[in-house]
Amino acid sequence: MKIFLDTANIREIEEVASWGILSGVTTNPTLMAREEGADFEETVKKIASLVDGPISAETVSEDADGMVKEGMKFAAWHPNVVIKVPSTIEGLKATAWLKREGIRTNVTLCFNANQALLAARAGAFVVSPFVGRLDDISEPGMDLIQEIAEVFGMDSEIDTQILAASIRHPRHIIEAAKAGADIATVPFGVLQQSMKHPLTEAGIERFLDDWRKREAVQIATVGTE
Numbered sequence: 001m002k003i004f005l006d007t008a009n010i011r012e013i014e015e016v017a018s019w020g021i022l023s024g025v026t027t028n029p030t031l032m033a034r035e036e037g038a039d040f041e042e043t044v045k046k047i048a049s050l051v052d053g054p055i056s057a058e059t060v061s062e063d064a065d066g067m068v069k070e071g072m073k074f075a076a077w078h079p080n081v082v083i084k085v086p087s088t089i090e091g092l093k094a095t096a097w098l099k100r101e102g103i104r105t106n107v108t109l110c111f112n113a114n115q116a117l118l119a120a121r122a123g124a125f126v127v128s129p130f131v132g133r134l135d136d137i138s139e140p141g142m143d144l145i146q147e148i149a150e151v152f153g154m155d156s157e158i159d160t161q162i163l164a165a166s167i168r169h170p171r172h173i174i175e176a177a178k179a180g181a182d183i184a185t186v187p188f189g190v191l192q193q194s195m196k197h198p199l200t201e202a203g204i205e206r207f208l209d210d211w212r213k214r215e216a217v218q219i220a221t222v223g224t225e
């Protein structure tokens, strides 16, 4: 399963790109709004210069015509730009239209397997089931990933990828991989947290301590010779 970063923050992207694990980035209007004063086009182009993989840019129109217009504009910014449209009938129309134009889509805000199946049939490049937001309303988000993986697996014509979104904690990442997601898009803080373990930290501390003791003994031994 590939790891994407769910952010529009350039510093976070630069940092995670340096870890050698980053395959793409997803943005959305909320994430963009957090980057006060940042221009959307400049941000997307900057991300594309840092990451060699799909960069999702979200449309805000409510009708297919508007989504397509926005999509065509965003896609011209860089070949790696993927157009985010919502899981609505208008989103399906835009997906099919953009597909005919050779433009990839990320059908987002997916909360049931029907939405995912129809998005795939319309030609979506990826569908984004929102795990955390389903958990928030006491529906097991990870079950949706599993169900979509099962449905897509039954149809050899479907090559749409499953992008697990709304990831809230490190356990979600592994559960998404086990449930059959192709990609998980993860917030920066959750990625940082996922590399932390108290035994790793204690282990480093102990190794360093033992190494320092060994060096102290060596220095003392040389001093007595």
Ligand code: E4P
Pocket (backbone or CB within 6 Å): 006, 026, 027, 028, 108, 128, 130, 132, 133, 165, 166, 167, 185
């Ligand atoms: C996905 O592409 C979305 O940007 C994101 O995962 C939404 O997550 P949230 O529920 O934490 O806002």
